[in-house]
Each structure stands twice: as C-alpha cells, then as structure tokens.
Amino acid sequence: MESKKIIDARGFSCPEPVILTKRALNSLAEEELKVLVGDAAAKENVSRLARNSGYNVKIEEIDSDYQLIIKKR
Numbered sequence: 001m002e003s004k005k006i007i008d009a010r011g012f013s014c015p016e017p018v019i020l021t022k023r024a025l026n027s028l029a030e031e032e033l034k035v036l037v038g039d040a041a042a043k044e045n046v047s048r049l050a051r052n053s054g055y056n057v058k059i060e061e062i063d064s065d066y067q068l069i070i071k072k073r
Contacts, residue, residue: 005033007033028072033069043066
C-alpha cells in the first residue's frame with residue numbers, strides 16, 4: 001500500500017506554500033506528497049521547487065484550486 005501525505009496550502013500566499021512543501025520534502029518518507037494550492041503562482045512555484053529537487057510533478061485542476069502530486073523519481 002502506498003502511503004501519502006497531504007499539505008493543504010490553499011489560502012496561503014507565496015512563499016508559504018513553497019516553505020510548507022520544502023519542509024515536507026525534506027522529511028518525506030512517503031512515496032507521494034499531495035499539495036493543494038489556491039492560485040496559479042503557488043502552483044508554478046511549488047512545482048518548480050519539486051522538479052528542481054528531483055521529483056516528478058503531476059498537476060490537476062480542481063474547481064479553481066490545484067492539486068500537485070509529487071512523487072520520487
């Protein structure tokens with residue numbers, strides 16, 4: 001069974017979603033991290049951080065929010 005961690009950063013403006021994601025990635029024991037953000041700037045910044053840190057990122061738009069699924073390569 002795959003374990004997952006979820007960070008709900010909706011309502012936070014940058015750089016807070018990036019900081020929360022960076023902390024989670026630094027201690028990531030799970031295979032997958034889901035990050036929920038509420039705007040395009042946070043989506044771009046968090047996905048850039050994850051990709052630059054060596055993770056794959058899948059982005060899904062849900063209503064007006066975004067869900068980023070971050071997985072180890």
